[in-house]
Amino acid sequence: MIHKKRRNRICCFILVAAMFMAGCGKQEDCLSVWKESAHLKGDETEKELYQMALEEDILVVYTVSTRITKVKEAFEKTYPGLCVEIRDVRSPELIKAVKEHEASGRPECDVVVCNDNSGDFRQELVDAGYVVPYMPEDIADKMKKGHFGKTVSFLDEAEMLFYNAGKYMECPIQNIWELTKEQYKGRIYMPSPLRSFSTFAFCGMTTAYTEELEKAYQDYTGKQYNRKSECVWDYFWKCIVKNTVFTNSSDEVCEKLGNADGEADFGIMVSSKYRYKDIGYKIEPVYHLIPFSGCVTTYALMLATGSRNVNTAKLFIRYLLGGSDGRGEGYQPFCTLGTWSARKDVADGNPVPMEEIDLIQTDVQYLIQNRKSIEKFWLGLLAEK
Incomplete structure (x- = not known):
């Protein structure tokens, strides 16, 4: 038969x-x-x-x-x-x-x-x-x-913030707005959101979390964010971009962040690169950050x-x-x-459960619906870089 x-x-x-x-x-x-x-x-x-x-x-x-x-x-x-x-x-x-x-x-x-x-x-x-x-x-x-x-x-993975563990014993920041400090100029690496789907997801999804970004801004500065000036995520990314070096991939970010020279203090990259810690890369993920450290991918x-x-x-x-x-x-x-x-009967590879990490969810339909405006924003922002 x-x-x-x-x-x-x-x-x-x-x-x-x-x-x-x-x-x-x-x-x-x-x-x-x-x-x-x-x-x-x-x-x-x-x-x-x-x-x-x-x-x-x-x-x-x-x-x-x-x-x-x-x-x-x-x-x-x-x-x-x-x-x-x-x-x-x-x-x-x-x-x-x-x-x-x-x-x-x-x-x-x-x-x-x-x-x-x-x-x-x-x-x-x-x-x-x-x-x-x-x-x-x-x-x-x-x-x-x-x-x-x-x-x-x-x-499941995450597009999230990592720090240079060769330079810092623990993460030196508690609030995502701290990445806008002058001391981190040229010390933050991330893939271009126009080249990386995961980075696009993270950057794009932040536009759906304006209240969280505004509250984090107030916690950091002690001042309420002025909505009349410009949208908070617009202002946030404009500030971050000034301090950021853009790459084509997470591999490049990992190299800059984890090498002996320590060219970067922070890197935004896909979480699976954390496995390179086993071969000597000095990288550690930021599990807890106000209001979020990355997004689920x-x-x-x-x-x-x-x-x-x-x-x-x-x-x-x-x-x-x-x-x-x-x-x-x-x-x-x-x-x-x-x-x-992704299986109920197979243990996670990462020691910290995903639900215990400060991650936002990725809404694919939201990104599809808002793709044009997100792409337009980043095209303009990177053109000025």
């Missing part, structure tokens, strides 16, 4: 592949056929998926996380005969590549791992149908609330619509999620300092 089901599934995928190659008339018809044949219910066993995957080609994964390479290596050892190709690209380039390949009728990618914070991924790939969620039935009830729906959020794990190696893709997703019991090697590379598990 299993062999018959496998043959039928393989024949169906050969037909779908041929339709894509031929242009298929209407692309939506191709995708409709693909979704039906892809069998996304998640009820196949690991053994069934492996047997069907052996009939497929090399799995192609587009990812913004270098840690996927470790998953690839472990996956290929666990499932002999299966091969994975990793394409490590930044989020904007990943989105562009997925759209272009699928629009051409020659989808190349099978699995997508992308930052799901700024609204770009959600709006351009998820809502547009370029990627779809896949969740094995025996894992679904083990995911934390809010981590499986239109997307599969397989890991997530990573999406999705199946690419039109995947030609869909069984291998489903097996890879299952493996990356840690398998039925969460103990599989696929999830282990992500259980590090600066990360929080």
